Amino acid sequence: MAFEILDRGFVSKRATDAPNPVSAGSRCVTTPEGLLCTFMVQSKLGINDFIPVISRSNDLGRTWSPDEPIWPHLAERFSLFGSVSRARDGELFLYGIRTPIDTPGETFWSDATQGLKPNELFWASSVDGGRNWSEPEPIPMPIPGAAEAPGPMCVTRAGRWIVCYAPYNTFDPAVRVDRGQVVALLSGDGGKTWEYRSMLRFAEPQSGSAEAWVIELADRRLLGTCWHMSHADGSDYPNAFSLSEDGGRTWSPTRSTGIRGQSTALTALPDGSALFVYNQRKHPPIGVWAAVVRPTAGDFGVQTNEIIWHAATPTQERGSVGHDNWTDFAFGEPAVTLLPDGTLLLVLWSIQPDGRGIAYVRFRFRD
Numbered sequence: 001m002a003f004e005i006l007d008r009g010f011v012s013k014r015a016t017d018a019p020n021p022v023s024a025g026s027r028c029v030t031t032p033e034g035l036l037c038t039f040m041v042q043s044k045l046g047i048n049d050f051i052p053v054i055s056r057s058n059d060l061g062r063t064w065s066p067d068e069p070i071w072p073h074l075a076e077r078f079s080l081f082g083s084v085s086r087a088r089d090g091e092l093f094l095y096g097i098r099t100p101i102d103t104p105g106e107t108f109w110s111d112a113t114q115g116l117k118p119n120e121l122f123w124a125s126s127v128d129g130g131r132n133w134s135e136p137e138p139i140p141m142p143i144p145g146a147a148e149a150p151g152p153m154c155v156t157r158a159g160r161w162i163v164c165y166a167p168y169n170t171f172d173p174a175v176r177v178d179r180g181q182v183v184a185l186l187s188g189d190g191g192k193t194w195e196y197r198s199m200l201r202f203a204e205p206q207s208g209s210a211e212a213w214v215i216e217l218a219d220r221r222l223l224g225t226c227w228h229m230s231h232a233d234g235s236d237y238p239n240a241f242s243l244s245e246d247g248g249r250t251w252s253p254t255r256s257t258g259i260r261g262q263s264t265a266l267t268a269l270p271d272g273s274a275l276f277v278y279n280q281r282k283h284p285p286i287g288v289w290a291a292v293v294r295p296t297a298g299d300f301g302v303q304t305n306e307i308i309w310h311a312a313t314p315t316q317e318r319g320s321v322g323h324d325n326w327t328d329f330a331f332g333e334p335a336v337t338l339l340p341d342g343t344l345l346l347v348l349w350s351i352q353p354d355g356r357g358i359a360y361v362r363f364r365f366r367d
Contacts, residue, residue, distance in 0.1 A: 025150055026349060093152070097119045118171070121149060139185060148166040151164060222247070235322075253297070259300070270338075274293050289306065309334075
């Protein structure tokens with residue numbers, strides 16, 4: 001076994017009768033003061049009322065402060081879903097999607113079109129450890145469609161900003177969306193202008209993506225991954241990946257990771273490898289898995305692949321675990337942060353018999 005579990009618990013635990021009983025999209029970064037975790041709270045899965053919040057820990061994740069909203073003045077106007085990341089100079093960034101709220105309690109999902117309510121990408125930043133944030137700044141979307149963007153912004157050593165998203169249908173069936181790709185957007189001037197590339201491009205017909213991530217490895221290559229699924233029958237292809245050696249301007253041909261999971265997330269490790277974490281709802285043991293990988297353009301380079309967090313159930317009503325039934329999922333969107341003491345912190349949203357909220361597992365590599 002490559003990993004040793006140290007402790008587990010909840011960053012935030014929510015009661016079923018709370019105003020916002022559901023949590024989603026947790027991401028953590030280290031700051032000089034400790035750990036900072038952002039996530040979203042909402043009234044129900046699928047409802048268009050995401051509120052981004054922050055919680056803090058000064059003991060490596062064992063205890064957490066009560067969560068506080070980032071933009072309380074926007075909560076009734078926009079549903080915001082964003083993920084936190086940290087640049088090498090300490091500046092924090094939030095990147096994600098912003099959806100207008102037209103009617104309280106409305107959904108952002110259409111079963112008829114398998115699409116999202118029209119939305120836009122945004123970024124924001126903080127130079128004081130997340131105490132104050134700039135207002136969300138829109139990022140122009142280069143192709144028709146809505147965006148699904150749970151992964152954080154990657155700020156490279158050279159100062160380039162890179163974000164990615166999965167194109168989705170909208171509520172309008174007449175809008176034709178090129179879903180067979182993951183879109184990457186690059187900015188070399190602090191978000192003033194953006195370039196568009198296809199980070200991942202799929203050869204399989206009627207396929208698409210979700211839960212895409214991009215990171216910079218220790219050797220300065222960029223690694224992108226995603227959940228790759230068939231829209232024809234709802235099955236999962238193996239997760240896809242690609243590499244860039246020129247800061248995101250060009251990408252290697254899209255390849256299979258050899259791992260058939262769902263949501264993906266990435267963490268760069270100091271030795272040049274990466275930690276690839278993903279949900280596994282279809283094939284026991286069910287839960288969140290972690291793989292250490294050393295990717296090349298032709299091979300994902302999986303060195304070890306083990307379950308880190310076990311789920312009692314993959315869905316709330318024990319229904320289908322296919323992508324089209326995502327509002328019934330019982331856990332998801334994992335992410336891992338490398339801590340200053342060399343241990344690792346996994347966070348994810350969880351609706352399980354032991355509680356609902358943002359769960360965590362602290363673990364380390366076994367000697």
